[in-house]
Amino acid sequence: MLSDVMEDYLKAIYQLQRETDDRIKTSEIADELDVTSPTVTSMLDKLEDRELVDREKYRGVTLTDEGETVALEIVRHHRLLEAYLTEHLDYDWSEVHAEADRLEHHISEDFEARVADALGEPEVDPHGSPIPSADLEPPTRPEGKSIAEFEEGTVVTVAEVADRDPEVLSYLAEHGVEPGVELEIIEIAPFGMVTARSSEADDPVSLPESVASHVWVAAPAEPEP
Amino acid sequence: MLSDVMEDYLKAIYQLQRETDDRIKTSEIADELDVTSPTVTSMLDKLEDRELVDREKYRGVTLTDEGETVALEIVRHHRLLEAYLTEHLDYDWSEVHAEADRLEHHISEDFEARVADALGEPEVDPHGSPIPSADLEPPTRPEGKSIAEFEEGTVVTVAEVADRDPEVLSYLAEHGVEPGVELEIIEIAPFGMVTARSSEADDPVSLPESVASHVWVAAPAEPEP
DNA sequence: TGCCGAGTTTAGACGGGTCTAACCCTAAAG
DNA sequence: CTTTAGGGTTAGACCCGTCTAAACTCGGCA
Numbered sequence: 001m002l003s004d005v006m007e008d009y010l011k012a013i014y015q016l017q018r019e020t021d022d023r024i025k026t027s028e029i030a031d032e033l034d035v036t037s038p039t040v041t042s043m044l045d046k047l048e049d050r051e052l053v054d055r056e057k058y059r060g061v062t063l064t065d066e067g068e069t070v071a072l073e074i075v076r077h078h079r080l081l082e083a084y085l086t087e088h089l090d091y092d093w094s095e096v097h098a099e100a101d102r103l104e105h106h107i108s109e110d111f112e113a114r115v116a117d118a119l120g121e122p123e124v125d126p127h128g129s130p131i132p133s134a135d136l137e138p139p140t141r142p143e144g145k146s147i148a149e150f151e152e153g154t155v156v157t158v159a160e161v162a163d164r165d166p167e168v169l170s171y172l173a174e175h176g177v178e179p180g181v182e183l184e185i186i187e188i189a190p191f192g193m194v195t196a197r198s199s200e201a202d203d204p205v206s207l208p209e210s211v212a213s214h215v216w217v218a219a220p221a222e223p224e225p
Numbered sequence: 226m227l228s229d230v231m232e233d234y235l236k237a238i239y240q241l242q243r244e245t246d247d248r249i250k251t252s253e254i255a256d257e258l259d260v261t262s263p264t265v266t267s268m269l270d271k272l273e274d275r276e277l278v279d280r281e282k283y284r285g286v287t288l289t290d291e292g293e294t295v296a297l298e299i300v301r302h303h304r305l306l307e308a309y310l311t312e313h314l315d316y317d318w319s320e321v322h323a324e325a326d327r328l329e330h331h332i333s334e335d336f337e338a339r340v341a342d343a344l345g346e347p348e349v350d351p352h353g354s355p356i357p358s359a360d361l362e363p364p365t366r367p368e369g370k371s372i373a374e375f376e377e378g379t380v381v382t383v384a385e386v387a388d389r390d391p392e393v394l395s396y397l398a399e400h401g402v403e404p405g406v407e408l409e410i411i412e413i414a415p416f417g418m419v420t421a422r423s424s425e426a427d428d429p430v431s432l433p434e435s436v437a438s439h440v441w442v443a444a445p446a447e448p449e450p
Numbered sequence: 451t452g453c454c455g456a457g458t459t460t461a462g463a464c465g466g467g468t469c470t471a472a473c474c475c476t477a478a479a480g
Numbered sequence: 481c482t483t484t485a486g487g488g489t490t491a492g493a494c495c496c497g498t499c500t501a502a503a504c505t506c507g508g509c510a
Contacts, residue, residue, distance in 0.1 A: 038490080043467080058474090088343075098333075102332070106327045107327070108323075108327065114314045228497085264498055282459075283457085
């Protein structure tokens with residue numbers, strides 16, 4: 001049996017791996033979980049003992065298959081909860097992350113199944129993030145780019161908004177940036193800021209690189225010029 | 226901020242107080258929470274430091290007003306969850322207790338409010354137990370008796386089934402013993418076993434004293450002979 | 451009144467998860 | 481090839497919640 005904290009570490013490593021596909025460093029995990037490096041080191045010892053991570057001292061970790069399965073289970077819980085909260089309890093997409101984080105470790109398999117059923121086995125959560133399937137097979141990473149990676153003038157369809165900050169998410173929703181909308185990339189400033197016009201809003205919106213890089217597109221809606 | 230475990234102790238003390246209205250002994254809490262007496266003693270020290278319980282060494286504890294408020298909050302969470310799970314996620318009343326126990330410490334005030342709203346501010350949970358109101362005022366103990374306390378021949382209406390064992394609850398439901406049904410007390414055996422006929426079942430059901438004492442009646446449907 | 455047994459508390463240990471301080475490894479720069 | 485800065489690990493401490501073993505208190509009974 002794994003503790004909640006261990007599950008949090010596995011989930012953090014999983015998510016960091018999705019972003020960098022490199023070995024994950026102690027300090028990255030420490031930042032993600034808001035904890036000090038020695039704390040991470042000692043937890044990695046334990047996870048290694050249980051064969052949930054592969055480790056090379058001083059060089060970071062990767063998840064073993066078993067570790068990845070645990071992480072996928074937690075991510076599935078998290079995203080199903082996010083979907084359920086927005087669909088059935090009238091939560092806004094900006095609010096669901098914190099609540100799902102609280103609950104994800106504490107629901108039974110039965111609860112998970114009932115929620116998935118009530119939702120009709122959804123494939124994505126309210127942010128457009130894919131929900132791992134019940135068999136916990138590692139999803140093949142769908143190719144995608146952030147809006148920061150397109151040419152000016154391109155029109156793209158938002159697939160996923162991978163930010164977790166409620167304030168940022170509220171702001172984005174207010175300015176028409178949500179999964180499913182079309183975005184015309186108007187300008188990419190030298191310092192990385194992206195200005196775009198949403199099909200759902202009157203005025204264009206400008207996003208610093210740190211935010212724009214979280215707005216993902218599955219494929220360009222029109223070929224690039 | 227209180228830990229989950231502290232909340233569990235306060236809830237346990239609250240519930241034991243409902244049953245005995247006497248000072249609660251270390252060993253009673255130990256039994257309830259499946260823990261040893263020294264463990265309880267050390268936790269009572271901490272709860273006393275925080276002025277959540279009144280304590281007399283060697284003589285048991287009672288909740289302070291503050292402790293009671295915390296307990297009521299947890300009980301409210303628990304019973305709202307039970308109600309929600311049966312109403313909206315198709316759980317059977319025999320299954321909800323364990324799931325609610327898992328979740329009761331981990332829901333936000335916001336979640337609590339939304340669930341209460343979705344249910345229309347219910348007053349009882351699926352077992353007929355009263356749900357503390359949002360203001361957490363201590364409910365005045367509604368007078369009631371268990372079916373074991375009536376004369377043979379009396380017809381009563383079941384108000385609450387205060388058992389937590391899923392097997393027992395399933396059995397009772399199968400034999401027509403649920404909140405709202407009428408029960409005719411057919412026989413009370415010298416060793417305490419109660420035999421009764423339910424308005425919802427063909428055959429009478431016999432319940433040992435330990436189970437019968439958990440089946441509560443608000444008031445007799447007919448005056449006793 | 452004094453003893454005894456049931457039950458409570460104290461003492462001390464342990465594992466989990468966290469921290470700070472000190473030490474050490476790695477890799478990049480000269 | 482050597483130095484060094486940055487980051488990782490080790491060492492040791494702390495709090496929490498739990499345990500077992502031992503000491504103690506209370507209340508009933510002789």
